Amino acid sequence: MNYRIAVIPGDGAGPEVVAEGLKILETIAAYCKDIKFNCTYFPWNCKYYLEHGKMMDDDGIEQLSAFDAIYLGAVGSPGVPDHISSGDLLLKIRKSFDQYVNLRPVVLLKGAPCPLKQVRREDINMLFVRENSEGEYAGEGEWRNKGTPQEEARQTGVFTRKGTERIIRYAFELARERQKSLTSISKGNALKYSMVFWDSIFQEISKEYQDVQVFSLLIDAASMLMVREPQRFQIVVASNLFGDILTDLGAALAGGMGMAAGANLNPERRFPSMFEPIHGSAPDIAGQGKANPMAAIWAISQMINYFGHLDLSQTVLTAIEDVLLEGKVLTPDIGGTASTAEVGDAVVARLSHLLSLD
Numbered sequence: 619m620n621y622r623i624a625v626i627p628g629d630g631a632g633p634e635v636v637a638e639g640l641k642i643l644e645t646i647a648a649y650c651k652d653i654k655f656n657c658t659y660f661p662w663n664c665k666y667y668l669e670h671g672k673m674m675d676d677d678g679i680e681q682l683s684a685f686d687a688i689y690l691g692a693v694g695s696p697g698v699p700d701h702i703s704s705g706d707l708l709l710k711i712r713k714s715f716d717q718y719v720n721l722r723p724v725v726l727l728k729g730a731p732c733p734l735k736q737v738r739r740e741d742i743n744m745l746f747v748r749e750n751s752e753g754e755y756a757g758e759g760e761w762r763n764k765g766t767p768q769e770e771a772r773q774t775g776v777f778t779r780k781g782t783e784r785i786i787r788y789a790f791e792l793a794r795e796r797q798k799s800l801t802s803i804s805k806g807n808a809l810k811y812s813m814v815f816w817d818s819i820f821q822e823i824s825k826e827y828q829d830v831q832v833f834s835l836l837i838d839a840a841s842m843l844m845v846r847e848p849q850r851f852q853i854v855v856a857s858n859l860f861g862d863i864l865t866d867l868g869a870a871l872a873g874g875m876g877m878a879a880g881a882n883l884n885p886e887r888r889f890p891s892m893f894e895p896i897h898g899s900a901p902d903i904a905g906q907g908k909a910n911p912m913a914a915i916w917a918i919s920q921m922i923n924y925f926g927h928l929d930l931s932q933t934v935l936t937a938i939e940d941v942l943l944e945g946k947v948l949t950p951d952i953g954g955t956a957s958t959a960e961v962g963d964a965v966v967a968r969l970s971h972l973l974s975l976d
Contacts, residue, residue, distance in 0.1 A: 620654045621653070621654070621925060623643070623689055624660060624681075625657050626659075628662075629692055629703070629901070630899025631905075632692030634909050635895055635911040635914035636689065638915060639914040641962050641963070641965075642915055642965070642966065642969065643918060645969050645970055646934075662707055663695070664697060668697060672706065682711065686925075688711065688890050689893055690708065690892055690894040692895065693898075695901060715884055715891075716751060717891060718749065718750050718751040718752075718781065718784065718884070719785065719881075719882070719884075720883075721748075721880065721883060722865040722879070722896065724743075724745070724851075724872050726743070726871070727872070727942060728939040728942060728943050730872060731953065734871060743852070746855075746864065747855045747856070748857075750785075750858060752777065754859035755858040756776035758773075760772050775857075777815050782819045786802070786819060786820050788885065790827045793830045799832070800831070801834070801850070801852070801855070803837055803840050803855070803856035804820075804860075805836055805837050813857075820834065837860050837864070844871065865878070866896075875951075876951045878897060879920055880894055907957035910951050910958070911958050912942075915934065915938060915965055916934075916938065919938075936972060937972055948961065
């Protein structure tokens, strides 16, 4: 099997953590002779924008369509507005390739720090299914009467039956497959169109999955309960905005943003899917070797899982956990003094050992 990977290191600390993730692919290829990875690099980032006036080539989507998966580091720089850096690269890829499922695990790995006291590691084991193609991030709205006393901005959320139904059904299938409960996040008491629509479709589809235990929570109550009773959450389905917010909260519970990975999936595999750490470009520590590469490595684990190598995917996570448990080679954000590359090398060394036992 020969997998074609488009690599977009991006901005800030993105290239640093991506380099460590790619070491994992190299290690797997070295031990698994029937698996190969061909990586092609693309220089699309904010520097590229400042030089060319665009975040990616005009035919960038066409170029990326030839690959099996995309590996993204991070997007964003103080010199470029966020709505341009994200909108013209990250969101453009997600929408163009109909990557409507955003999977974000919130799992407290062995050895990872947690700010909550008296919480068992097993209590934080969630999988967020975030709608990734429309909703509050649809990019529709208007800005009227700029610079006048009558100035106003309107942001329009777009919730279609197709988009809402397919993400909720995907979440139900996951819950059934894994024999987990499913919690829907909404705000139907205040957003009487979009969220009432969401709630009605969730209730409608739930009738087809009588074997799945379901819950519906308002976003504010869910935020509180994730801190007070994280064990309540197993599979969670949410709109674009609510999923984005809650998974950042989840990252704080499960070791910090340096431990947070995300997969942007086109489940039908008509287009490539994209895998990324979700911590952003971290310009304040870029180039200092302080960025935590664990999220970028976890994203590689998600990619391997997507390719169908479930055991290999789990082995990568085990290697991460072993390094965390040992506690000798950790980046500053989780209490260590090691560099990005040193942590990556430690995970590679552990992964090599685990693969050599097979």
